[in-house]
Amino acid sequence: MSYVIKDQGCVFTGDTLLIRGCGRTDFQEGSPKNLYENVHSKIFTLPDNYRIYPAHDYNNIDIRIRQAELEYALGREELQMLSIVEEARALQSRLEKSKPEAQTLYNIISSGVSLSLHAVHATSGRWAAQQRADQPGFYVEWALEGDGLYKGDRILEINGRLVTSKTKEELQKHVGNSGKCQMVVLRKKSLPIPQKQLDQEKENNMRLQHRISYLEEQVKELQTVKEQPHHQQQQHQQHQQLHQTPTNQSQHVTSISISSPPSTPPEKPLIFQRGNYITTLVGGKPIELMGDDSAQTPAHVTKTLIKENTHIDLRERLPHMYSMPSKSLSASKISINSDSAYMQHHRREKERHRERRPRDPLQQQQQLHREHLMSNGLSSLPERQPFTSDFFFRQLFDEESSTYSYLLADLKTGEAVIIDPVLEQAKRDAQLVKELGFKLKYAINTHMHADHITGSGWLRELTGCKSMIATASGAKADLYLREGDRIEFGSHVIDVLATPGHTNGCMSYVIKEQACVFTGDTVLIRGCGRTDFQEGSSEFLYENVHTKIFTLPENYRIYPAHDYKGQLESSVWEEKRYNPRLTKDLEEFIQIMDNLNLSYPNKIDVSLPANRECGVYDIPKE
Numbered sequence: 018m019s020y021v022i023k024d025q026g027c028v029f030t031g032d033t034l035l036i037r038g039c040g041r042t043d044f045q046e047g048s049p050k051n052l053y054e055n056v057h058s059k060i061f062t063l064p065d066n067y068r069i070y071p072a073h074d075y076n077n078i079d080i081r082i083r084q085a086e087l088e089y090a091l092g093r094e095e096l097q098m099l100s101i102v103e104e105a106r107a108l109q110s111r112l113e114k115s116k117p118e119a120q121t122l123y124n125i126i127s128s129g130v131s132l133s134l135h136a137v138h139a140t141s142g143r144w145a146a147q148q149r150a151d152q153p154g155f156y157v158e159w160a161l162e163g164d165g166l167y168k169g170d171r172i173l174e175i176n177g178r179l180v181t182s183k184t185k186e187e188l189q190k191h192v193g194n195s196g197k198c199q200m201v202v203l204r205k206k207s208l209p210i211p212q213k214q215l216d217q218e219k220e221n222n223m224r225l226q227h228r229i230s231y232l233e234e235q236v237k238e239l240q241t242v243k244e245q246p247h248h249q250q251q252q253h254q255q256h257q258q259l260h261q262t263p264t265n266q267s268q269h270v271t272s273i274s275i276s277s278p279p280s281t282p283p284e285k286p287l288i289f290q291r292g293n294y295i296t297t298l299v300g301g302k303p304i305e306l307m308g309d310d311s312a313q314t315p316a317h318v319t320k321t322l323i324k325e326n327t328h329i330d331l332r333e334r335l336p337h338m339y340s341m342p343s344k345s346l347s348a349s350k351i352s353i354n355s356d357s358a359y360m361q362h363h364r365r366e367k368e369r370h371r372e373r374r375p376r377d378p379l380q381q382q383q384q385l386h387r388e389h390l391m392s393n394g395l396s397s398l399p400e401r402q403p404f405t406s407d408f409f410f411r412q413l414f415d416e417e418s419s420t421y422s423y424l425l426a427d428l429k430t431g432e433a434v435i436i437d438p439v440l441e442q443a444k445r446d447a448q449l450v451k452e453l454g455f456k457l458k459y460a461i462n463t464h465m466h467a468d469h470i471t472g473s474g475w476l477r478e479l480t481g482c483k484s485m486i487a488t489a490s491g492a493k494a495d496l497y498l499r500e501g502d503r504i505e506f507g508s509h510v511i512d513v514l515a516t517p518g519h520t521n522g523c524m525s526y527v528i529k530e531q532a533c534v535f536t537g538d539t540v541l542i543r544g545c546g547r548t549d550f551q552e553g554s555s556e557f558l559y560e561n562v563h564t565k566i567f568t569l570p571e572n573y574r575i576y577p578a579h580d581y582k583g584q585l586e587s588s589v590w591e592e593k594r595y596n597p598r599l600t601k602d603l604e605e606f607i608q609i610m611d612n613l614n615l616s617y618p619n620k621i622d623v624s625l626p627a628n629r630e631c632g633v634y635d636i637p638k639e
């Protein structure tokens with residue numbers, strides 16, 4: 018399927034149409050003919066300015082490597098899961114075997130219980146035997162100590178005659194009135210599994226079931242991620258993390274049915290934890306986190322359905338949780354009594370809101386969204402300002418250094434600029450410029466990079482553009498930039514802001530008309546550039562971000578030079594609220610920056626000397 022959003026002029030083509038490629042057709046129901054026909058009749062007939070968003074992009078060996086890594090991780094998880102499934106099966110069968118089953122000699126021996134034959138002379142005659150429901154033979158019920166008979170012994174022979182009796186009276190005839198006789202009895206060597214051990218095994222089994230369902234989820238996730246290109250894989254990870262943030266309300270429900278609940282509630286609560294996902298079972302019931310605080314705690318409750326319905330006072334059972342800090346579990350809001358006053362209030366409130374809801378589905382959704390924001394103490398994301406129709410924007414990625422480059426153009430004049438190009442991608446970028454019919458005017462650097470060689474020098478050779486960098490960077494270029502400079506391409510203007518801190522020569526580039534800012538390494542998504550080498554200064558970085566970036570309108574999009582977690586863009590609104598470093602006060606910020614403990618960029622030794630020469634140093638011939 019392809020999904021078209023007409024009013025946004027874009028189509029999501031999945032694997033049907035990829036950038037400069039298309040999906041393979043050599044498995045599943047693949048058909049080159051059908052693919053070709055569909056692309057030509059349904060995608061290529063859409064307006065030419067429709068943006069195409071494919072499901073994959075494979076231009077880089079790193080993606081393959083990442084996929085191989087994922088395959089490996091998947092294999093490992095699958096193996097682990099298999100061995101745990103085996104373990105669970107073995108446990109299950111032991112549990113099942115502990116249920117009463119027909120005590121035929123065959124069943125007993127095949128279940129692994131060893132039997133021994135005993136010749137017993139019952140001299141006292143003080144013993145009794147009984148039949149057992151649905152089981153053949155007679156079993157000693159009680160016997161006087163010292164006679165050598167034990168409860169549970171199965172009587173095979175009495176006074177030389179095999180016991181084939183069907184009734185107690187027939188047996189009595191063999192024994193005679195005195196009860197004194199010579200007997201052969203069959204005795205189980207192993208004693209039945211004690212209840213405590215049985216309970217323990219049930220508990221273990223429950224744990225294993227839980228682990229299996231977690232591993233199944235992991236495998237499913239890995240399988241999904243494996244299908245995605247690196248970019249999306251990283252996004253997926255980020256998405257996962259986001260879904261564990263306090264603002265996420267959705268509950269993750271795993272349903273495990275245990276057919277035989279423990280006869281008595283376990284003394285201790287069972288707590289399962291996977292990262293922020295916590296399941297606590299008390300008396301077989303999951304504890305639910307409720308109340309506003311649950312939105313602020315990273316704990317995420319997995320419901321496990323167990324057939325049991327006891328209400329238990331948690332304060333007695335979990336006194337330690339009631340003293341936990343609210344960051345790990347909001348204990349004061351823990352309750353398992355679904356009819357608690359809080360729940361009743363919550364339900365009534367929900368109903369009240371439902372009654373007030375508008376009829377129109379769109380308005381209803383809007384109201385729900387407002388309610389959701391309000392109840393989570395969030396303000397609403399500012400409205401997005403679209404790019405103007407004559408502004409071309411393309412974000413490009415270099416996998417090796419996780420660097421974003423941005424190709425921007427004026428569609429009317431064809432004049433283009435590229436921000437932070439990477440040497441290894443210069444050919445790709447030059448090719449794209451050519452295909453789109455642009456004329457590359459400038460290759461602009463946000464700063465002198467330490468982790469990769471700039472592509473600006475090489476692009477200059479390939480396209481005739483001019484390279485640019487801040488005077489303060491100390492690097493060579495065709496043109497030097499200072500705060501307040503304006504870079505023009507067609508009718509578009511980039512305003513230059515000096516934002517030193519990561520390095521002396523760091524610049525941010527603002528395009529007011531398009532409501533966006535290219536922050537280089539000054540502001541990263543939920544992070545910022547390191548300040549531990551070159552001329553790094555945490556104080557400068559903090560001050561410049563707060564006075565020059567965070568003062569921009571909140572709906573300005575932020576485009577950084579790197580992202581290591583698969584995020585593509587952010588906004589001033591988001592970073593002002595969620596940047597874990599820059600939202601702190603200066604003192605704490607400096608402390609965070611002083612303790613990042615990042616290793617030096619792998620390519621620092623080649624990048625810095627090359628970038629001082631605008632990247633035209635040691636350029637590969639090919």
Ligand SMILES: N[C@@H](CCC(=O)N[C@@H](CSS)C(=O)NCC(=O)O)C(=O)O
Nearest residue numbers: 467468538544545546547615617618619
């Ligand atoms: N591992 C990478 C380098 C990662 C790194 O240090 N990134 C810099 C920007 S490039 S100098 C940075 O400021 N990171 C901040 C952060 O919080 O990660 C490599 O070897 O190239």
